[in-house]
Amino acid sequence: MRFAAVALLASLAFAPRIAAAAEVTSFELDNGMQVVVVENRRAPVIVHMVWYKVGAADEPPGKSGIAHFLEHLMFKATDELESGELSDTVNRNGGSDNAFTAQDYTGYFQRIASDRLELVMSMEASRMDGLRLVPEDIGTERDVVIEERNQRVENDPGALFGEQMRAAQYLNHPYSIPVIGWKHEAHSLTLEDALAFYEAHYGPNNAVLVVAGDADPDEVRRLAEKYYGVIPPNPNVVERERVTEPPQLAERRLEYADPRIGNDYVIRSYLAPERDPGAQEEAAALTLLAEVLGGSSTTSVLAQKLQFESQQSIYTAAWYSGQSLDDTTFGIANVPVPGTSLEDAEAALDNAIAEFIEEGVDPEKLERIKTQIRASRIYALDNPRALANRYGSALTSGLTIADVEAWPDVLQAVTEDDIIAAAKKVFDRRKAVTGHIRKSATEEVTQ
Amino acid sequence: MIRLALAFVAVLGFSSPIHAAVDIQEVTTPGGITAWLVEEDAVPFTALELRFRGGGSLDRDGKRGAINLMTATIEEGAGDLNAQEFAIARDELAASFQFNVSRDALSVSARFLTENQDEALALLKLALTQPRFDEEAIERVRGQILSNIRSDLNDPNAIAGRIASELTYGDHPYGSSLDGTLESVGALSRDDVLNAYRDVIVKDRVYVGVAGDMSADELAVILDDLLGELPTGGAALPPQTEPRVTGGVTVEQMNIPQSVAMFGHVGIRRDDPDFFPAFVANEVFGGSGLQSRLSLEVREERGLTYGIGSYLVNWDHSHMLLGQFSTANDRVAEAIDVVRAEWARIAEEGVTEDELDTAKTYLTGAYPLRFDSNASIARILVGMQIDGLPIDYIETRNGKVEAVTLEDVKRVAKRLYQPEALRFVVVGQPEGLESVN
Numbered sequence: 082m083r084f085a086a087v088a089l090l091a092s093l094a095f096a097p098r099i100a101a102a103a104e105v106t107s108f109e110l111d112n113g114m115q116v117v118v119v120e121n122r123r124a125p126v127i128v129h130m131v132w133y134k135v136g137a138a139d140e141p142p143g144k145s146g147i148a149h150f151l152e153h154l155m156f157k158a159t160d161e162l163e164s165g166e167l168s169d170t171v172n173r174n175g176g177s178d179n180a181f182t183a184q185d186y187t188g189y190f191q192r193i194a195s196d197r198l199e200l201v202m203s204m205e206a207s208r209m210d211g212l213r214l215v216p217e218d219i220g221t222e223r224d225v226v227i228e229e230r231n232q233r234v235e236n237d238p239g240a241l242f243g244e245q246m247r248a249a250q251y252l253n254h255p256y257s258i259p260v261i262g263w264k265h266e267a268h269s270l271t272l273e274d275a276l277a278f279y280e281a282h283y284g285p286n287n288a289v290l291v292v293a294g295d296a297d298p299d300e301v302r303r304l305a306e307k308y309y310g311v312i313p314p315n316p317n318v319v320e321r322e323r324v325t326e327p328p329q330l331a332e333r334r335l336e337y338a339d340p341r342i343g344n345d346y347v348i349r350s351y352l353a354p355e356r357d358p359g360a361q362e363e364a365a366a367l368t369l370l371a372e373v374l375g376g377s378s379t380t381s382v383l384a385q386k387l388q389f390e391s392q393q394s395i396y397t398a399a400w401y402s403g404q405s406l407d408d409t410t411f412g413i414a415n416v417p418v419p420g421t422s423l424e425d426a427e428a429a430l431d432n433a434i435a436e437f438i439e440e441g442v443d444p445e446k447l448e449r450i451k452t453q454i455r456a457s458r459i460y461a462l463d464n465p466r467a468l469a470n471r472y473g474s475a476l477t478s479g480l481t482i483a484d485v486e487a488w489p490d491v492l493q494a495v496t497e498d499d500i501i502a503a504a505k506k507v508f509d510r511r512k513a514v515t516g517h518i519r520k521s522a523t524e525e526v527t528q
Numbered sequence: 529m530i531r532l533a534l535a536f537v538a539v540l541g542f543s544s545p546i547h548a549a550v551d552i553q554e555v556t557t558p559g560g561i562t563a564w565l566v567e568e569d570a571v572p573f574t575a576l577e578l579r580f581r582g583g584g585s586l587d588r589d590g591k592r593g594a595i596n597l598m599t600a601t602i603e604e605g606a607g608d609l610n611a612q613e614f615a616i617a618r619d620e621l622a623a624s625f626q627f628n629v630s631r632d633a634l635s636v637s638a639r640f641l642t643e644n645q646d647e648a649l650a651l652l653k654l655a656l657t658q659p660r661f662d663e664e665a666i667e668r669v670r671g672q673i674l675s676n677i678r679s680d681l682n683d684p685n686a687i688a689g690r691i692a693s694e695l696t697y698g699d700h701p702y703g704s705s706l707d708g709t710l711e712s713v714g715a716l717s718r719d720d721v722l723n724a725y726r727d728v729i730v731k732d733r734v735y736v737g738v739a740g741d742m743s744a745d746e747l748a749v750i751l752d753d754l755l756g757e758l759p760t761g762g763a764a765l766p767p768q769t770e771p772r773v774t775g776g777v778t779v780e781q782m783n784i785p786q787s788v789a790m791f792g793h794v795g796i797r798r799d800d801p802d803f804f805p806a807f808v809a810n811e812v813f814g815g816s817g818l819q820s821r822l823s824l825e826v827r828e829e830r831g832l833t834y835g836i837g838s839y840l841v842n843w844d845h846s847h848m849l850l851g852q853f854s855t856a857n858d859r860v861a862e863a864i865d866v867v868r869a870e871w872a873r874i875a876e877e878g879v880t881e882d883e884l885d886t887a888k889t890y891l892t893g894a895y896p897l898r899f900d901s902n903a904s905i906a907r908i909l910v911g912m913q914i915d916g917l918p919i920d921y922i923e924t925r926n927g928k929v930e931a932v933t934l935e936d937v938k939r940v941a942k943r944l945y946q947p948e949a950l951r952f953v954v955v956g957q958p959e960g961l962e963s964v965n
Contacts, residue, residue, distance in 0.1 A: 231856060
């Protein structure tokens with residue numbers, strides 16, 4: 082299949098001239114590996130990424146953090162490479178590399194001069210089925226991961242509370258567990274745990290290759306067949322069937338105090354549907370709901386009502402990310418001006434949303450947001466890395482290329498009424514977690 | 529992530545780069561404004577980067593934070609438009625204008641579509657030349673800045689940075705945060721904000737970089753219209769200053785599980801003949817990869833941290849060699865010993881042939897990769913001009929890296945890395961570590 086990303090722009094009100102835009106090609110290797118090529122010839126640079134359809138939410142019980150720990154260990158030795166040789170070689174060729182782990186996927190990438198594609202592909206293929214871990218790798222790298230957790234979470238009260246909140250949001254689903262792992266479990270992860278996870282989930286039939294930038298699709302196909310195509314499918318890989326949430330019937334409320342908090346705030350998350358293949362309409366309405374409520378610090382509904390009109394708030398926010406394999410969340414938050422209690426701040430937030438549902442969506446505001454979304458497709462053509470991420474994350478979160486292609490039109494089709502209907506449905510307190518985060522547990526009012 | 533993307537790249541003073549395909553034109557307008565332009569018509573939009581030299585270091589005595597408050601309020605209403613009307617007009621055009629201020633410059637990063645660029649630039653001109661600074665907007669933005677300051681008072685990274693700046697630069701503007709303090713920001717008046725605007729936004733201190741769908745002829749007309757009405761002059765720039773930090777350890781107690789450590793001493797001037805050997809030496813020592821000496825010894829060998837690096841920092845008025853890591857309270861003393869030992873080793877021994885070759889191939893190979901978007905190219909063009917680099921610098925830069933020899937590195941490392949002058953600022957509850965002056 083081959084199509085041009087510029088086709089996404091065909092419906093633009095301001096259909097602009099686009100000469101050398103990004104072209105997207107996709108195909109599948111015989112062993113089941115998906116390949117996406119995003120062409121952008123502006124600079125002689127490529128981003129080469131392999132995304133695996135496995136993440137933290139696929140970990141066995143008691144082994145939280147193993148997906149991310151394995152990601153670190155993937156930089157150790159393979160059948161062909163010494164420990165650290167992949168990164169070292171990328172560096173020696175003027176490139177950079179890194180990796181990332183999320184609930185639904187794990188990705189590895191290199192950014193390098195486009196004439197080095199074969200080099201990085203040969204090395205990335207080597208660790209797809211040839212990882213050779215030894216006991217000496219474990220202890221030191223586990224210490225590194227624990228320091229990473231200290232840096233990202235333990236030293237940050239907002240991040241610590243975020244973990245508690247997600248744990249309360251999901252009653253049964255593993256999204257309740259942090260990607261980096263609970264500290265007590267991360268301390269006890271072993272070589273056997275890492276290898277078992279690797280052998281269960283890594284292989285070409287569970288992977289998506291994305292090459293973006295100065296890349297020729299035919300050449301990518303030739304190289305992909307040469308390096309990835311020879312790796313047999315991993316028979317252990319099975320379709321992901323995760324546990325699901327029971328009906329959520331009881332609102333959850335959390336209180337958290339930490340002397341490191343600079344400004345008290347109230348935050349709430351609601352369980353919300355995600356983008357599903359072929360059915361992205363509700364997620365599109367929720368995406369625009371988040372934009373209308375909190376997308377601009379000046380003109381969005383929460384900013385207008387709470388920062389400009391009543392001047393009760395310093396910051397307000399609303400957010401939603403529809404890209405998720407399973408149920409996701411819709412979030413809102415309010416940082417009140419000093420002297421306002423969190424109880425009043427929460428009431429003000431609820432009143433603002435109730436008023437919004439009553440008043441409906443301002444059509445001009447919605448049109449402005451849609452204009453910006455259309456323009457963002459043009460600006461994105463200047464950024465092949467972002468396009469690569471868009472395809473890689475979608476294809477490892479249950480979506481298809483057709484869904485990615487359709488998404489801009491699905492967004493443009495959302496009406497004012499769709500947004501209000503989505504709001505009424507998602508803002509269900511029985512499915513919500515509300516947090517009050519304070520500097521001090523005793524003071525009701527902060528200064 | 530296997531490693532944290534450290535946000536220090538821009539500090540190399542080297543904010544330049546490129547590839548043979550990047551063709552820079554110098555444009556001088558009839559009104560006398562100079563800009564560097566890279567034309568790229570593949571995508572119908574343009575990135576425009578303005579930088580006004582001086583930035584947050586031009587705060588008047590007792591008015592710390594005024595320029596930051598002004599910068600954060602400049603887009604909150606202009607001409608006939610109040611804050612919301614301005615935002616609506618900008619959003620209808622799908623343009624974006626970001627105003628930021630650093631120690632050395634106030635920057636404006638604008639992005640606009642070709643099809644409505646005249647309207648977008650007219651709006652940007654309104655913000656630059658007729659900002660309203662309404663009392664209501666100032667109060668609202670002041671509240672946000674105060675909340676940021678309160679957050680920083682509890683953030684170990686911000687605390688370490690504040691202490692390190694005070695120790696290093698004292699009363700010089702570099703010695704304090706340009707955000708100001710709760711007290712200083714709380715006391716600022718609208719007149720202070722207006723003075724800050726007049727002190728910073730002046731025509732003769734602006735540098736311009738443009739990349740995207742625009743010709744040199746178009747740009748010349750646009751720039752005179754956009755900037756021609758700005759006044760000249762501005763507040764006096766601060767003096768050059770030497771870091772006055774001395775060797776030792778400063779511990780700030782804070783109840784957190786992981787200590788944050790910053791370290792450094794004086795660096796090397798950007799125009800020093802030995803700058804390139806120093807730059808290559810530091811790539812070996814504390815550069816971006818996991819293969820740097822600091823990363824190998826502190827992270828890979830001992831698992832003491834998630835990330836560690838060192839950076840040559842070249843501000844307009846001073847220069848330093850800085851580094852940073854975080855590690856558990858009971859391991860920070862060990863990590864500091866390792867960093868000190870490495871500091872002494874490179875000063876004593878220089879680097880190996882293999883290390884030098886690896887650093888050179890990385891630096892020369894990575895250079896063209898920087899020029900991959902309109903926004904990054906526009907920023908690079910401005911950075912080159914501010915650093916006083918010639919317009920053909922991109923073509924000569926890799927040659928300067930290639931020319932560095934083992935002897936150069938050895939000579940410069942001995943001069944640059946001074947173990948006895950190295951100061952650590954540690955925030956946390958480090959075990960077995962006390963302040964030493």
